[in-house]
Amino acid sequence: MNSPVTQVRHLEGVRILDLFAGPGGLDVAAHFLGFKSIGIEWDRNACETRYAAGLPTIHADVSLMRETRFDEIPKTVDVLAGGPPCQSFSVAGNGAGRRALNTVKEFIHRLVDGEDEAQIDEDLRALSDPRTALVLEPFRWLIKAIETEGREPYKVIILEQVPAVLPLWEIYAKLLRGGEGRLEGVKYEAEYWELKTEQFGVPQTRTRAVLVARLPGHGAIEPLETTHLPFDLHRRKRNATQADTLPTDSAPTGTKKRWISMAEALDAASKLKDSPVDVSRLRTGGRMKFFIVSNYGSGGDPKNRGRRQSSEPAFTVTGKISRNKVYKSIAEYEAGQSDRFTIPESGVLQTFPHNFPWSGKDQAQQVGNAVPPRLGMHILGKALCGNAPSDEELANANTWPSVSQATTDGLRRLGCGDRGQCPPKSHNVIRSRQKSVL
Incomplete structure (x- = not known):
């Protein structure tokens, strides 16, 4: 197991909690803006990439982490970020999430109104695609922070998903602004947008639904200023x-x-x-x-x-x-x-540094699941600093700093420990002529 001294060193000064962290798109963005983050990720392969990159990580299920291990999150965390899995909402998926949008909206209101969470969980499991329920997790983490003694409400909330989820972000924003039910007395400034990645210097066309919420006192949340022209997707067809x-x-x-x-x-x-x-x-x-x-x-x-x-x-x-x-x-x-x-x-x-240490298996899937770090820098810059990243910060984001094997090993111990609390079967060894080291 990891020693307390090592844990403190890795977690000292952490401000951002990244739910569904993947290989680290938002964490990479935070690093280049000078913020330290910790991610929760259930996929072992993505965790291996994060360990190799020197990104503090807990290998766990986001829901179980909230329910049974919430106290392990550093109290210095005041920013909640997350990009819940989007397959059920994605145009490329089977559309279960899109068909269930109204149902999910009802679940959000049930959570805020204080209905029994065990019943809510049972009803969520009855959905045709269980992953649809994961889009509720950021809201449940917010409620957990508000209702846990010794914790403060997150100062900033940043959520990112496919465009089909924008109606849910609208509901999120209304409830965050209202401060009612289980949010009583906690009101946020909240805005949401549909962003095109190529307009922020990402060399691909990709549209994302983004929500930014902030406790009052830092001024209104202004829309992100685009830096590049949009790409014309409706130009004449070609062969x-x-x-x-x-x-x-x-x-x-x-x-x-x-x-x-x-x-x-x-x-x-x-x-x-x-x-x-x-x-x-x-x-x-x-x-x-x-x-x-x-x-x-x-x-x-x-x-x-x-x-x-x-x-x-x-x-x-x-x-x-x-x-x-x-x-x-x-x-x-x-x-x-x-x-x-x-x-x-x-x-x-995806605007990851050229030398980012991709590790583990399914690396193409890791790449595709990530938030483009350059877009993340614009979102985090606006939410946390009130302005876009500087040209110098963007230029420095091309190269990832080297990470020692000792640091990687230490982060793996922090994230996986004795593997007893990792997701079930995630460390199973497939027996063949050679055994895996993990």
Whole structure:
């Protein structure tokens, strides 16, 4: 087990609690803004990435952590952040969450009104997709902090999800502003928006629903100021033979920069010291030029695969990004000779540092599940500092600091301990010719 002295060292000065932390998109953003965070994550592989990156982590189920281990969260935490799993709400999922939106709204009101939580939990388990209930967890953590002796209400709340969840964020905002029921006497300034990642310098098109709430005293919450132009998703349709020749969007106007392309992001990452991003295979005559064919169909036709050229932003980076096919030329396309993005390259398209230490299994899924750190920096900067990150802070976010093996080992002991409180079966060893070390 971890010694108390080591625990204090890892948890000293922690301000942000990141629920459903994944590999650390928001935590990476917090690091580059000078804030320390701790994440709760149930997936062992994502935890391994976090340990390797030096990010304090508890390997646990968010619900059980709230119910039985709440006192382990440092009392210095005054910011609650979270991106609950979105599969049941996602357009790419089976839509159970979208169909259950009104039901989930009722659950939120039941929680605030003080109904028996055991009955609420039983009713939540009856939903067609149990993951839908996880979107309620941030609100339950807020109530827990308010009702626990020796704790203070979180000063700031930051939530992020797919656009389909925006109606729930609207309900959250109304209840946070009202300060009624179990929130009696605790009122927040609260706003919510739909944000497009390419308008914040992320080299991909991805839309997110974001809520920011803050205790009064810091002024009204202003909308985030975009830094880049939007990418036109409704430009004329193309086929694979056109992909090499289509022009890029028009030049930037006013103070907004043009969106960042895949080629720009990958080329910049490849030039950094000791970068694992090697794009030489994607160059022709010294120039990076390729196009990608999406793993997903569009327009309701699974065979109608979308296409983007290297001079454009990537499609939304999902856990299936490794299935997207990359071609340097029409000849390669016609011959079926495709390439794939590597994990470091996929991470760069999510704006993770080029040398971020991806670890464990299912790394493509880890990348796709994460919040783009650059977007996270804009959200955290506005919520905690009242302004966007500086150019210097954004420039420094390209490279991750090295982490010693001793630190990784210490964080693993902090997060997993004797594994007795980790999610069931998460450390099972698959027996084969060689045994796993974990």
